[in-house]
Amino acid sequence: MTASPTSASERKNPQLGGFSVAVLGLEVRRLLRNRRTMLFTLIFPVFFFLVFGLNAAYANQRVGHGNVSAFIMISMALYGAVLATTSGGAMVSVERALGWSRQLRITPLSPAAYIAIKMLTALVLGFASVLVVYAAGLIVGKPSMPIYAWVTTGICVWIGSLLFAAFGLFVGYLLPSENVMQVIGFLLMLFSFGGGLFIPLSQFSSGLRTAAEFTPLYGLNQLVHYPLVGGVLHWTWVANLMVWLAVFVAGAIWLFRRDTARV
Amino acid sequence: MGSTSTTRASAGESNLSMVSPVGRGGQLEVFEQRAPCASNGSVEKPVTMRDRTEVMGSSGGDDPAMPFAVNLLGVHKSFGTVHAVKGVDLAVRPGEVVAFLGPNGAGKTSTIDMILGLTRPSVGKVEVYGMGPRQAISRGLVSAVMQSGGLLKDFTVAETVAFTAKLFAMSRPVSEVLERAGISDIAGRRVGKCSGGEQQRLRFAMALLPDPELLILDEPTQGMDVEGRRDFWRSIRHDADRGRTIVFATHYLEEADAYADRIVLIRKGEIVADGTASEVKALASGRTVRATLPGMEEAAFRAVPGAEGVEVRGDTVLIHASDSDTVARYLLTSTAARDIEITARGLEEAFLALTGDGDNRADDRLDTPTGERR
Numbered sequence: 273m274t275a276s277p278t279s280a281s282e283r284k285n286p287q288l289g290g291f292s293v294a295v296l297g298l299e300v301r302r303l304l305r306n307r308r309t310m311l312f313t314l315i316f317p318v319f320f321f322l323v324f325g326l327n328a329a330y331a332n333q334r335v336g337h338g339n340v341s342a343f344i345m346i347s348m349a350l351y352g353a354v355l356a357t358t359s360g361g362a363m364v365s366v367e368r369a370l371g372w373s374r375q376l377r378i379t380p381l382s383p384a385a386y387i388a389i390k391m392l393t394a395l396v397l398g399f400a401s402v403l404v405v406y407a408a409g410l411i412v413g414k415p416s417m418p419i420y421a422w423v424t425t426g427i428c429v430w431i432g433s434l435l436f437a438a439f440g441l442f443v444g445y446l447l448p449s450e451n452v453m454q455v456i457g458f459l460l461m462l463f464s465f466g467g468g469l470f471i472p473l474s475q476f477s478s479g480l481r482t483a484a485e486f487t488p489l490y491g492l493n494q495l496v497h498y499p500l501v502g503g504v505l506h507w508t509w510v511a512n513l514m515v516w517l518a519v520f521v522a523g524a525i526w527l528f529r530r531d532t533a534r535v
Numbered sequence: 536m537g538s539t540s541t542t543r544a545s546a547g548e549s550n551l552s553m554v555s556p557v558g559r560g561g562q563l564e565v566f567e568q569r570a571p572c573a574s575n576g577s578v579e580k581p582v583t584m585r586d587r588t589e590v591m592g593s594s595g596g597d598d599p600a601m602p603f604a605v606n607l608l609g610v611h612k613s614f615g616t617v618h619a620v621k622g623v624d625l626a627v628r629p630g631e632v633v634a635f636l637g638p639n640g641a642g643k644t645s646t647i648d649m650i651l652g653l654t655r656p657s658v659g660k661v662e663v664y665g666m667g668p669r670q671a672i673s674r675g676l677v678s679a680v681m682q683s684g685g686l687l688k689d690f691t692v693a694e695t696v697a698f699t700a701k702l703f704a705m706s707r708p709v710s711e712v713l714e715r716a717g718i719s720d721i722a723g724r725r726v727g728k729c730s731g732g733e734q735q736r737l738r739f740a741m742a743l744l745p746d747p748e749l750l751i752l753d754e755p756t757q758g759m760d761v762e763g764r765r766d767f768w769r770s771i772r773h774d775a776d777r778g779r780t781i782v783f784a785t786h787y788l789e790e791a792d793a794y795a796d797r798i799v800l801i802r803k804g805e806i807v808a809d810g811t812a813s814e815v816k817a818l819a820s821g822r823t824v825r826a827t828l829p830g831m832e833e834a835a836f837r838a839v840p841g842a843e844g845v846e847v848r849g850d851t852v853l854i855h856a857s858d859s860d861t862v863a864r865y866l867l868t869s870t871a872a873r874d875i876e877i878t879a880r881g882l883e884e885a886f887l888a889l890t891g892d893g894d895n896r897a898d899d900r901l902d903t904p905t906g907e908r909r
């Protein structure tokens with residue numbers, strides 16, 4: 273049936289350490305198959321937008337170059353994208369528990385390619401999440417902002433959510449798989465309030481507000497709204513983003529190293 | 536290979552039960568017919584690893600251009616205080632079918648993990664086709680069926696194989712390996728819904744993808760039914776005949792005997808015997824001569840012609856020997872021994888003696904039933 277085994281000299285290492293679009297495609301398909309992930313990352317954000325973003329009491333009030341409905345749409349897209357990328361990164365937790373990471377180690381897949389696949393899978397899901405919220409916004413027609421703001425905020429949300437792919441990896445390596453999703457759900461809810469995604473920070477007491485400015489979604493949330501809101505760009509937003517990015521990436525790398533060393 | 540083909544066939548057809556691999560009449564008969572010819576001179580002395588390494592050297596096979604498929608040099612592995620592998624030297628030549636045979640916790644999986652580069656030896660060196668394990672895996676020279684885990688529940692069978700196939704520079708077609716592993720009909724099924732045996736076949740299918748030079752199997756037939764085992768081993772033998780090198784770990788003496796060209800007996804992290812199935816069986820067979828002989832030192836008994844193992848219990852001595860006649864003749868003619876009793880050592884008991892716990896022969900961790908014992 274088979275030819276005799278290929279001789280040693282003809283054998284090659286795979287290109288890109290085993291990374292390929294086909295592999296990425298299968299990973300995305302698998303992620304989309306998870307009902308819970310779909311619910312949290314694609315249904316909830318749209319639902320929240322429809323509930324909070326269309327309220328006649330404030331939806332049409334002006335904010336910067338657009339209205340409040342657009343502002344809330346961006347917040348909900350960010351919430352969805354962040355949930356998506358975090359769950360994408362946290363897939364490693366389940367994969368480790370099932371021994372899949374170990375199985376992959378007896379294939380040519382390099383650790384760097386593995387992480388790249390995880391990150392890109394997270395980004396694809398993040399993209400889908402932004403897309404459905406923005407599509408919902410377009411369909412209901414309530415959010416209003418210039419076309420360039422639709423595009424730039426969408427791209428900023430999507431690319432910015434990569435920060436949380438690193439967070440997902442970090443948490444995925446840190447926690448056992450049984451409770452990783454609960455912990456992530458709770459932490460992200462906390463971060464979302466801290467970042468001002470659900471309630472404007474102006475409604476917080478000043479002490480709480482100062483604390484909130486140090487949470488990981490604060491900087492990113494301010495930055496993604498910037499094309500809509502305009503005005504002054506604070507360096508603290510960028511600093512917040514950079515520091516948390518460094519923390520998550522360093523944490524993920526450290527735990528990843530420890531993981532491969534141990535098993 | 537040829538000389539053992541009859542055993543292979545009979546073992547292949549017999550019930551490869553998990554419960555009693557050696558207790559069956561059929562198997563013992565086969566053994567007892569063959570044992571005398573093994574001890575009657577065709578094999579003078581069991582070949583141990585030490586002999587082999589001396590003959591072959593440690594850096595290459597008969598042909599220097601053809602490196603060993605696996606070469607373990609003084610390999611130790613410790614997990615904290617657990618010394619799982621204690622100085623293993625082993626060279627596997629391309630084309631060999633080698634069984635790692637030993638009880639639970641012997642260190643089979645630990646050794647395999649080092650060959651696959653999943654862990655690094657604490658001391659010593661591992662070479663696979665003359666390169667590091669990781670290199671060999673990256674080129675698809677080596678693949679493995681692991682003892683447990685390693686599957687994602689939310690992929691289908693076909694997706695799991697397709698995913699793995701894409702990771703290699705070159706791979707066999709997905710449909711071909713599914714066919715060979717006998718799971719074409721469940722290709723669309725979610726892995727989480729597959730039975731244990733089906734999952735094992737799936738692991739096998741994945742291992743076939745790179746068309747590896749060396750295939751490593753860690754208790755590959757665990758969870759498979761009788762037919763599954765037979766198909767599986769038929770497929771493996773087919774590969775082996777085409778020149779694939781195979782290393783497999785097993786608890787079952789029967790499996791090792793039936794399918795391996797060479798058996799490496801591992802006990803508590805050490806190789807205790809290494810040779811062809813019949814060599815190891817000769818080593819493991821033989822008889823026990825029991826005699827009453829007060830006042831003689833153990834060292835003196837060791838000097839008795841033909842004695843291979845000596846155990847002194849008060850005034851009683853037990854001497855293990857493949858040539859028990861010589862031992863008995865010596866004891867009767869040259870010493871004051873009396874009450875001489877000669878008993879055949881069962882294959883199973885001999886296996887336990889080789890792989891069991893030294894002083895505590897009743898090794899309950901072994902999968903073989905504990906049968907009649909002293």
Ligand SMILES: Nc1ncnc2c1ncn2[C@@H]1O[C@H](COP(=O)(O)OP(=O)(O)OP(=O)(O)O)[C@@H](O)[C@H]1O
Nearest residue numbers: 614617619637638639640641642643644645646786
């Ligand atoms: N990661 C680990 N940490 C601590 N001890 C370990 C680890 N892995 C293996 N061991 C110990 O090393 C010894 C050898 O284990 P190993 O899994 O190699 O045995 P085995 O021969 O494969 O056994 P089995 O037939 O049950 O599969 C055992 O005592 C085991 O408890």
Ligand SMILES: [Mg+2]
Nearest residue numbers: 643644682753
């Ligand atoms: Mg094992």
